[in-house]
Amino acid sequence: MELLTLLLGLLVSAVLCFYAWSSMYRPQNLPPGPIPLPVLGNLLQLKTGQMVDSLQQMHQKYGDVYTLYLGPRRVVVLCGYEAVKEALVDQGEDFGIRGLLPVVDLYFQGHGVVFSNGDRWKQMRRFSIMTLRSFGMGKRSIEEKIKEEAQCLVEEFRKTNGAPFSPVFHFSQVAANIICSVIFGNRYGYDDADFRRLMQIIDDIFRSMSSFWGQLFDIFDIVMKHLPGPHHRTRRFLHELEEFVKERIEADKKTLNLDSPRHMIDSFLIRMEEEKNNPSTHFTLKNLLKNTVVMFIAGTEGTSITLRHAFLLLLKHPEVKRKVQEEIDRVIGQHRVPEPEDRSSMPYTQAVIHEIQRFANVLPMNLPHATTNDTEYRGFTIPKGTDVFPVLTSILNDSKYFPDPYTFDPNRFLDENGSFKKNEAFMVFSAGIRVCPGEGLARLEVFLFVITLLQHFDITSPVAPEDLDISPQMVGFSNVPPLYEISFIPR
Structure with missing residues (x-):
């Protein structure tokens, strides 16, 4: 009897595996790709903790568009500027919803401007963009707040007396203070x-999202979300951040003036009050919490990591740093406060900042998209709800648009007359209807912070330029530069 039970169990398991495999890889008009195994999908073809490198290698083998299976989850990968533009811009509505990112989806649950879809996303995006444009400290603009924060950072760095230190937390704090003011x-x-x-x-x-465990969660979320382990750290950290936001919301409620919003939380609370009798409203406490958390993270970490890359690259290339300082001295001088309008008069600095952002490649994987319907794309049929990875690394290192892409070269953004030259493949902030809503703010922050610091300080490192390691510390959800020390010496 036991033998019969065992045989029946093996038969049922075999049948289930067959159907699982056949449903994953039944003949369809999908883009080509590696043949998946039952349950595992293409896991064995992915390097442990090196998802981006693995996708790049498959790009070389299967072309700009290919199909990949992360466990049972089907993903279509888009590589190179032309393939991504065709999907996100030319067919933006077909590829315009947010795909799965399991490592954070358990927390956000489809809420907030980044991880929502449909009407909820439209309302949260509209509200977020309006907030970013509207709020300053009192009646001052965001530009004034960035300039003030840059001067605060100058004074903070003066206190170091030229001693070397790690700038990680300073750059995080200066970026966070801007989004905090909003x-x-x-x-x-x-x-x-x-x-x-x-x-x-x-x-x-x-770090948790980019770790091996975070990436494993994204591949086998159906199983991993039920198992204990380090892959749940991301959600715990997010809840810890949410507790801080809750405390601020409760404090703001006590002094809320419905006729005079002071910041984003006030504006959201007012909309909640206005729509409290609307059963289909998206202005709820849950959306307020999730939207605030994701804006706080995005507004802090993207700019912070870019600044860390920026000064490491300037230490590595002192000749570039000298040219930027020469342009600062010529256009602004060492005493006038830099203004956003100075960008148009500083082509070399603009080129350097663009090359820093391209080279840094802060979000190499991009965030996943998904198809809104059965979509015809380049002769293939991508089923509704299929996750799509538009890989930013493949665009920012596309040799057709950025020759010798792994070399740091600001001159690629200058024309023969030394004027700033745009490049259509500069998709640092993604593209289409899901382009980062904070792109304008992030660009302005990086410009004003970099030139303000170089206006007041020279920079040196305890390590010789030729010995500095500028390779990312980890490649996963985000590209983070290795830790380094820097001295800010008053000019």
């Missing part, structure tokens, strides 16, 4: 212990 209406001191803890939490979130 969301909460105030900034925090650099020595505030609670604020420094928040910066550590954000760093922990990105």
